[in-house]
Amino acid sequence: MIDADDLRYFLEVARTGRLVAAGKGLGVNHSTVGRRITALERALGNRLFDRVPTGWVLTDAGHELVVQAESIESALLAAMEGAASGGGRLSGTVRVATPDGFGAFILAPHLDELCAQNPDLDIEIVTATRHDVLATREFDVAVTLERPSPRAVDISELADYRLGLYASAGYLESHPRISHVLDLHDHPLIGYVDSLLDVPALRILDEVLPGHRTRIQTNNITGQWTATAAGLGVSALPLYVGDPDPTLVRILPEEVTVLRKYWLIVPRELQRLARVRTAIATLRSIAANHDSLITRVG
Incomplete structure (x- = not known):
């Protein structure tokens, strides 16, 4: 007989790939998670995970069980939500x-x-x-x-969105003219903190100007926007950030548009x-x- 609660432990390990991470998500010690998985495997008569150096990897039997376990979980969550709301408005x-x-x-x-x-x-x-x-x-x-x-x-x-290069009007009035992308090498650039960025799609400046130096780095787009508006340099911003700001000017719009x-x-x-x-x-x-x-x- 399968303990329904064991399925909850099973899904957490399947999603995190590690006992410690699963235990943290479940609020229990990782050894408890291990015991519950072992008990479930014995009840089913199948190994659900391969234990490898990088973590716990689902076996074929484990992949099949995920589908069933998630169906059960989904039905339970929907039932709990309906009971909590009384079938009325969302909460x-x-x-x-x-x-x-x-x-x-x-x-x-x-x-x-x-x-x-x-x-x-x-x-x-x-x-x-x-x-x-x-x-x-x-x-x-x-x-x-x-x-x-x-x-x-x-x-x-x-949805798709576009990005372009921006600088403040004041910055452009007091710095050398930007007529070509290569001119950016003579200007301070504003972008993400390289060592903290693990999303390749956000490496916009790498695409626009390979080999550039990002002089001012911040880990969020709001910081880049405010630094640009303050006249500290040039940045690549989504059009939905740069265009509505009347203090900013888009640079090389025909030459630089990133999708x-x-x-x-x-x-x-x-x-x-x-x-x-x-x-x-x-x-x-x-x-x-x-x-x-x-x-x-x-």
């Missing part, structure tokens, strides 16, 4: 993980309708430019700059939840109606 919390630019400049300013229609629903926006948030799966819905592995998540395109894509990620076990479906609909509506985002019709 609880929905956590959206996003790149910092999207979260701060696209999502947060356009939550008025969602909040007005769901006064009992709390929205958490977790912004990051690293893979950590997705790796720990501590989100209900995520927007990413890269298409992740499809394991245990549903992946779809959300990037936002992906929408949803853990499969959460797809049935009403609050998650509502968050997905909100994200798609915001993307479709934003002038600086490009969405596909149909």
